[in-house]
Amino acid sequence: MIDPREVTRMTEHSHEELLARVSSEYYLENRSKVEIGASYEISRFQVARLLAEAREKGILEIKVHFPSRVSAADIRRIESALGIREVIVAETTGDVIQARAILAKAAAVEISRQAPAGGTIGISWSRTLDVASRLVRELPRCDIVQLAGALPTEGESNPLELIQRLGHVSGGLTWPLWAPLVVEDPTTAAGLRRQPEIAEALAKADSLDLAIVAIGAWKPGTSTVWDRADAEVRQAAVEAGAVGECSGRLLNATGVAVESGLDEQIIAVTIKQLQRTPKVIAVAQGEARAEAVLAVAKAGFVTTLIIDTPLAQALTDLVDEEKS
Secondary structure (H helix, E strand, O other): OOOHHHHHHOOHHHHHHHHHHHHHHHHOOOOOHHHHHHHHOOOHHHHHHHHHHHHHOOOOOOOOOOOOOOOHHHHHHHHHHHOOOEEEEEOOOOOHHHHHHHHHHHHHHHHHHHOOOOOEEEEOOOHHHHHHHHHOOOOOOOEEEEOEOEOOOOOOOOHHHHHHHHHHHHOOOEEOOOOEOEOOOHHHHHHHHHOHHHHHHHHHHHHOOEEEEEOEEOOOOOOOOHHHOOHHHHHHHHHOOEEEEEOOEEEEOOOOEOOOHHHHHEOEOOHHHHHOOOEEEEEEOOHHHHHHHHHHHHHOOOOEEEEEHHHHHHHHHHHHHHHO
């Protein structure tokens, strides 16, 4: 064990030894960040930063052996083809509810890992992200911003509860969006966006350090926004080329935002704001969302993609088709 009083006088070699020791204690000895922090007289957040630094320097290497049909090589191909820094495949079965829970756990891990101390996190609502917010146990102090208005779904919680949960864990400020995601009348939507509290929350999305969003496909059963939109608006968006949906914002197959009547009805983060965000975690489930994921990837803002096994397999096939 390293004497904490000597830490500040360590050479670069000694610092790397510290990274190795902390990594070993956390991953091999199953010690918690709190326990490790107490040993070295540092906070658990500093321990988390040391673990992240160890990964970046190659001192800590995490290998995952995939027993399924999605290999590590397949994942690298998806990352390369989509231009995404990191693709995480959650090993799932055919059960939708169980798959959602597994995806949510993976998302919770990434939210905790990537959350910046003293920064600002924005998060949209989806069923998977709602579950993920319940699984986040550790966050550095940071502010939490609601990225999309409320979308009533039977038997589910709402975005306000989601950010309140994360705010409780982080101990930072929360910026709720007191509005529905889809407003029937565009004039009413414009009026809501001008209200001070709503305008302030929307403006916070200009300076996010991390965003967490879900990806939907623009068709029935794969986007909660689809069912809330007028049939005429839905069809107009389809004819304009919409294939993907992210926080109510539509994208065509090339990753370009689709201009449609729906945009004027939406109260949420914009594609441009997401493109200015340095880190964006996106979650998607099911092979039916493959084309939507490809479209969102081409928009260029996703840095970490979390998907299930069927979607990973579908993306592999889609990538192969595009190459041929």
